[in-house]
Amino acid sequence: MIENKANEGRKIVIISIIVLVGIIFATRLFYIQVINDKYVLSANNNVLRYITQYPARGLVYDRTGELIVFNEAAYDLMVVPKLVKTIDTFQFCRLIGIDKDDFIRKMKKAKGYSYHKASIFEDQISKESYGYIEEKLYKYPGFWVQPRTLRKYPIPSAAHLLGYIGEVSPMEIEANPYYAMGDYIGKSGIEKAYESELGGKKGLKISMVDVFNREKGSYQQGAYDTLPIPGNDLYISLDIELQAYGEKLMxxxxxxxxxxxxxxxxxxxxxxxxxxxPNLLIGRIRSKNYSELYNDSLKPLFNRALLAMYSPGSTFKTVEAPIALQEGVVTPQTTFSCGGVDATPIKCSHNHYSPLNLIEAIEQSCNPYYWNVFRKIIENRKYANTREAYVNWKRYVNSFNLGLTFNSDLNIERGGNVPNPEYYDKYFGKGQWRSMTIRSLSIGQGELLVTPLQLCNVAAIIANRGYYYTPHLVRSISRNKQFEEKKYEKKYTLVEPRNFDPVVEGMYRAYSGSHGTARRYQMDTIMMCGKTGTVQNPHGENHSLFIAFAPKDNPKIAIAVVVENGGYGNTYGTPIATLMIAKYLLREFERPPYEEDLFNASLISRY
Amino acid sequence: MNAKPNIFQNLDWRMISLYLLLVFFGWISIYSAVYDENHQSIFDMSQSYGKQMVWIATSLFLALVIILTDFKFFSTFSFPIYFFLLIILIAVLIFGKEISGSKSWFQIGSVSLQPAEFAKFATNLAVAKYLSTLNVNFHQFKSVGKILLILLLPSGLILLQNDTGSAIVYVAFIFVFYREGMPGAILIIGLVSVVLFLMTLLLNQIVVVIILFVICVLLVVFMKRNLQNLVILFGMFLIMSVFVFSVDYAFDNALEAHHRTRINVLLGKETDLKGAGYNVNQSLIAIGSGGLSGKGFLNGTQTKYNFVPEQSTDFIFCTVGEEWGFIGSIVVVALFVALIIRIVIVAERQRSKFNRIYGYGVASIIFFHFTLNIAMTLGLFPVIGIPLPFFSYGGSSLWSFTILLFIFIKLDSYRLNML
Structure with missing residues (x-):
């Protein structure tokens, strides 16, 4: 009994140790559960998968309501490098259909972007392989298949204009943090210009996975999920049938x-x-096709309609005449004589009677006539000197939107060139230049440069007798079935409407007059107005230019055609423009024999 | 105070209540830890929570049997039970079934039993029996030798089964011996050894020896400088230095590679989140993400979706931490501390030396399991396979802890009838 009590005090030591351990545990628990919040993050990283829900991109319809761009399902194989466990690389490569070097390269790329964020491992797997891969994928944690949409073009036309979509670049992500690696974005054309409309808004689905990356249902019953908002549909002004026809002619x-x-x-x-x-630049074939197109010597990716700059040549006479009339330096009845091929300082390339009045000089495209008109404008006594007169002339020309960009919805364009007086000051010396010095401007040559879009807008201005609307592509945007019309304001030139009438008459006579430059292609059913241009250039044969509109009164279409190294304006320009107008206005018409010749004509040997 | 005629009125219901609370909390934690949408019923027998229910029911039956057994049976048959278990431990080495690297299971039908679990209460009986005999004390070399032998036999056999966790449990008896008169210095030496061991692994061994030397010099300055003290001090310094160097040697040569890695990970010398550190890291994430009040019953994700390994057995505390948060964890820790202290208090009120020693053994074994298991899940101790008493899934463990505890409850109920 005595011995029993001998060490009784030791129970205090033992109970103290027990309590101490309890306190240590409580402290440790308090630290990791209440103070330190890194474990909550780690737990979320373990179990939550943020899956982007990609919206369907907006569709595109042409002016007749024809669907010209739609979506098709595709599947991307995604990877989060951090979650990738040691796997049988050989088996995996066989499943995906890549070799080991590809695997290493793709893995390196994904890791280079982020260890924790998803990026595309293999893009756009076909529907067939998708089913097969999906079945086996559970063996490879860190990989999953993300459904996507690809663009499809039922009519293989208007590639430049529609543009294409592609994976966002790191630069684009930096510019707009809405985008993440693996997203698609419009890269050119209206896909780029209307990205904010077409792109829609991404949704987010948060789901939970277990340790084997198997999905275990949505997080908090989807309380934090957002649905993707589909992109808006675009109704564009393009006539896809006309577009395809024009492409065939060209x-x-x-x-x-x-x-x-x-x-x-x-x-x-x-x-x-x-x-x-345009179907060449979608899906996995895109990068291969892109580099092929990029390296093509004919530069098919280059959008000549908006970016190529040509001298307008004789088509420019239609701009010069109304300016001269507005300035009052000539009247429609004013005549100048023409010395034909021997004329100085500018010879005439057309064989015609002399003298001609302003209207006839457009009909027959007399160069010396317009040299005289230009001289009248530049040597007008109203102005103190040549420079001032030139500045005034340039102001007129600029009002036709020449030398300026439209800032339209076409995403890219060039403004052409109407030289500043400073350019001549520098080139010839201040006060050292006269109308004679810059005479090539009178026939639309020299430093004067325009794009085909600007040239067409000139035709539209004459058709409207003095005003235009900024050329544009999108007519309306459909937002949740609500159409929003795009409004554009009317822009006037500095020339009054009445001063366009003689020009219209001259252009009408180019088709209908007995000496008209376009008379060979006159059509009985349509009152067409046109003007040829034969543009000398340092790249060999002349460029063939033509501008036109129809019908003469209340015009429905204005057109500009440029065929590089095509020779005379009426060799290619006139017949192509004529057929395009007929196609648009009549749809069905008796095909003239030269249509087939144009389809078959190849100028490739000249390039 | 007189013994009441009805045996159930003599039982210590506080211990029994704490036991029942822990077992119940354990059961619903297992349910939550491996919860499967396809098997929603907690009584589903195809799932471990359904099976655990059967283990609980049979445990309660075992408890009843023990309560109805004559109290003298346990002290009388201490050694026969102990030797029987030793034979079983040998048998399992020969006929046993190997499960995840440990050859420590008997397969009987669809049920697997682990003899190492039952060896705990058997050894406790033997220790109590031997220590309570007259003339045994800690100053006799012969006595100490026999006590160590009683512990080393089962411990060694279990080590042969490659079950380090169950073997290490016998260290728990140091508390029993301390209470029964073992020199207090040994407990201190034990603690100092652990500290030195960890320091040696964490720091360079030379640095540790230098620290020891500085401490000795300070002691010399402040202590009475007689020859005896100086000799003792010098001797201790020498012993500790040798210990430090031998730890380093043992660590590099004696320990198995996976133990070395686990210790290194724990000490922060290695960060291998996919290998040995994975368990601890996932365990911390599960508990840590519970926050103050937890994610709620069945709403845990880390355990349910298998991020935490062994989530229904050794890492069952993770489910408590994740779903019931800091509050729930504290409650469980408090329940364990309360039960262990209650056992100690009840042990102290025993008039029979056998009863008291047995009671201390129960407290020590439960305390040791509790400490090592929770410390492991909280990243304070290397990962070794050791269950949380009453909580962890498994029939052998629950049966053995029930038997261990209820023998004591039975013994205690007769404390007033004795002599």
């Missing part, structure tokens, strides 16, 4: 056709030749 030729509805500024067709099938 095949095997370099150049461009632009057609505009003058009363609205809506672009009906915008052709850059050579073109390509």
């Amino acid at each position: 095949q095997n030729k370099k150049g461009s056709i632009v057609a505009i509805e003058p009363s609205t500024g809506e672009i009906l067709a915008l052709i850059s030749s050579p073109t390509y099938d």
